[in-house]
Amino acid sequence: MPLPKIVTPSYELKLPSNGKKISYRPFLVKEEKILILAIESSSLKQISRAIKDILKNCILTKGVKVDQLPTFDIEYLFLNIRARSIGESIELVVTCPDDNETKVNTTIYIDEIEVKTNDEHNTDIKIDDTYTMRMKYPSLDEFIDENFNFDGQSDNSFEIIASCIDMVFSEEEAWEAKDCTKKELTEFVEQMNSAQFKEIEQFFDTMPQLSHDIEVQNPKTKVKSTVKLEGLASFFG
Numbered sequence: 001m002p003l004p005k006i007v008t009p010s011y012e013l014k015l016p017s018n019g020k021k022i023s024y025r026p027f028l029v030k031e032e033k034i035l036i037l038a039i040e041s042s043s044l045k046q047i048s049r050a051i052k053d054i055l056k057n058c059i060l061t062k063g064v065k066v067d068q069l070p071t072f073d074i075e076y077l078f079l080n081i082r083a084r085s086i087g088e089s090i091e092l093v094v095t096c097p098d099d100n101e102t103k104v105n106t107t108i109y110i111d112e113i114e115v116k117t118n119d120e121h122n123t124d125i126k127i128d129d130t131y132t133m134r135m136k137y138p139s140l141d142e143f144i145d146e147n148f149n150f151d152g153q154s155d156n157s158f159e160i161i162a163s164c165i166d167m168v169f170s171e172e173e174a175w176e177a178k179d180c181t182k183k184e185l186t187e188f189v190e191q192m193n194s195a196q197f198k199e200i201e202q203f204f205d206t207m208p209q210l211s212h213d214i215e216v217q218n219p220k221t222k223v224k225s226t227v228k229l230e231g232l233a234s235f236f237g
Contacts, residue, residue, distance in 0.1 A: 010060055013080055016115035016208055017070045017137070022061040024077065026085035027054060048144050051078070070137030072115050075210040075232040083110035090235055096218040097225045104216050113235070118206040125199045127168075127192070135203050136166040136177075143232075161200055162186040210235075 008025045015022060027035070031054050038050035055066045055074070058081050069077070083090075089109050096102040125133045142160060162185035165177045177185060192200070209230055217224045229235060 009084075011080070011084055013077070015069070015073050016076055016117075017073050022059060022064055022077075024058050024060055024081055024084075026081060027058065031057060032085065044144060048141065051144060052140065055081075067140050069140065070208075071139065071143045072137070072208045072210055074140055074143045076115050079110060079113065079210065079232060079235060092229075092235070094214065094216050094227050096216055096221075096223070097227060098218055098221055098223040102218050102220050104219065106214055106216060108212060108214060108229075108235070113210065113212045115208050116211040117208045121203070121206040121208070123166075123203070125196075125203060127196055130170050131168055132170070133168050134166045135164050135200075137207060138164055158186050158189050161189050165189075 008028070010023050010025050012021055012023050014020065035047075035050045035054060038046040041047075052066055055077065059066070059077075066074075088111065089107050092106050092108060093103050094106050096104060123135050125135060127133055138160070142163070159182070162182060165185055165188075167177055168175045168188070180188075189200075210232055212229045212235075214227050214229065215224060216227055
């Protein structure tokens with residue numbers, strides 16, 4: 001007689017970028033093992049493949065294109081999938097900011113962690129009186145590079161910015177980024193002056209981000225401080 005099949009539970013969440021409800025399931029042991037081995041290899045190529053495969057397998061809703069999800073959607077989804085797989089809480093060691101040396105243990109709960117938005121954020125950047133550049137959010141590749149790049153060597157900033165251009169338009173014309181080469185987009189960014197480039201930095205600085213504030217007390221000084229955790233890597237430090 002064959003062994004019974006183990007029923008895998010499913011869960012729902014709303015994607016922060018558009019509020020769309022999607023269903024997902026936890027990692028299976030075999031999938032988590034693949035991810036651990038990929039991370040231990042320190043190979044971005046292997047990690048990328050493992051994360052893509054796991055997300056595609058765990059997302060049950062049809063039509064969700066993992067490669068096109070914004071970074072913060074991937075962070076939020078990945079965090080929740082991991083939580084449902086191995087536990088609803090995360091144990092962290094946090095450095096007290098009042099002396100920058102004392103470390104304390106703290107527990108945070110996945111359900112309390114959200115993607116925070118900024119009222120000053122805008123995806124349209126006015127280049128001059130004629131042209132506007134519409135940005136899109138970093139995707140899976142940037143997510144992997146940000147969180148798992150062990151040697152600290154990230155892509156050229158101009159190339160990253162170029163990859164986030166959605167289109168350039170005026171009242172009369174429009175240029176879709178998908179119709180341009182990577183070189184053309186990078187050269188377009190390199191032509192900008194400091195003021196224009198600062199507007200681009202503002203887009204990245206204010207874009208939605210996985211964030212959570214925790215209060216810690218330094219056992220030596222008795223000082224209470226608020227520590228802000230930002231980005232997925234902060235929750236597994």
